[in-house]
Amino acid sequence: MIRLEHVTKMLGTRRVLDGVDLEVKRGETLVIVGPSGTGKSVTLKHMVRLMTPDEGRVVVDGDVVSEATGSALEKIREKFGVLFQGGALLEWLNVGENVALPLREKTALTEDEIQTKVREKLSLVGMEGDMEKYPAEISGGMRKRVGLARAIVRDPQIILYDEPTSGLDPVSSRTIDRLIESLRGELGVTSVVVSHDLHSALSIGTRIAMLYGGHICELATPEAFVKSQNDEVRQFLEAQFITRRGEWEKHGV
């Protein structure tokens, strides 16, 4: 569904992505892991053309995103919902207005239809009681949940999550993980999750990709991933107390 073909990107003086090849299949949840600063967010941004590759290209459903402009790009972006690291809510709009924004600006729905949809999505993330609150008045975890509600309000086929659980307490993290799983299960959306939290990655991912040194150094199912022989993967696993015998199942997930 999404294919990165040998994507290379220089940022500043550093070659952040150095020939990334990656395919996301329809209906799967692909988790991209890796230490911070390796270019996971940069990879996500290429999928929706917030960044353009220096070399290589990005294809979504047969359309070349990395070359699309204007209404063609708009059409491709409509397939996506993106949850940004901090939620990226507009500070001067309240929770309800933030979620309603894409509908108000981009669809011809009536105010009643918009309200119904906003309520439906907010209750999905457990925030229907906080419609009137402003982003500054709610916690980081709640902001992310509202950001998720906004991301899915137009029923996208693909959802990109940038560190959906980082900086959250374990309970909120688990809530978000469950949301990601249920969106895949019930609505059949394709998801790409960026995370450096392996426990969460292993529990929600159908496949795990490890980004290191500018390319994908491992791509496997969770079961195979924990048994990987790749040095970087091993180091990364051990840093999070996950050993070869698959003990990760005991750890909090």
Add this chain to the structure above:
Amino acid sequence: MGFCREAGRALILLFEAVVCLSFMFKRRSRREIIQQMFICGIKSLGVITVVATFTGMILALQTGIEMRRFGQEVFIGAAVMVSMLREMGPFMTGLILAASVGSAVAAQMGTMVVSEEIAALELMSINPVRFLVMPRLVAMAVMTPLLSFYSCVMGVVGGGIVGLTQLGVPWSAYIDNATRYAMNKDLFVGMLKAFLFGVIIVITACHQGFATTQGAVGVGNATRRTVIMSFLSILIVGYFITRLFYV
């Protein structure tokens, strides 16, 4: 050199914002524009009142002291009125708005870049220029001339007070003198200047804000550069407008 490049980029942003003006009369935009008018206009009213009044008082005092030697104190009316209308009104208003509204807009846009709100808007295919820049541009283009006119009125009042209390010029003679020598041209050129200053401030602020990199430090830089760039542009543009109309 850097200044010219930045100015060029800002001009491109201005062009994009002007293209978006066609959305100005949509109901949602209208509400946003009115809100922005309130934020940038009404909230600056207090400081503009004080600055303009004292500017007029200083002008009256300085010229009055000189003119008293020739027994022509009543001419402070013309002096205050003409210099407020032509130069000081728009200039003072411009500087105040650059320091208050300009820096606030730059900080807001910069923060929105850093927290990925601008990226989120782009993904929703909501053009940030239409959604954020256009309403602020319209608001400032309307409010700066109005505030500038208001500051002229306050300056003339301030001058009159000094005339009355310090120089013994009766109020009616002062006003009579002030209105006799001021021409419509002075008013229009002043308003034109204020209009341009308003546009310069918004576009500089939005451009600098959007160009923010590197988190909170970047937001600080964007704010600082906005104030410096607007001050410089206001001085330079102000000089050339004066030269164009009065030389």
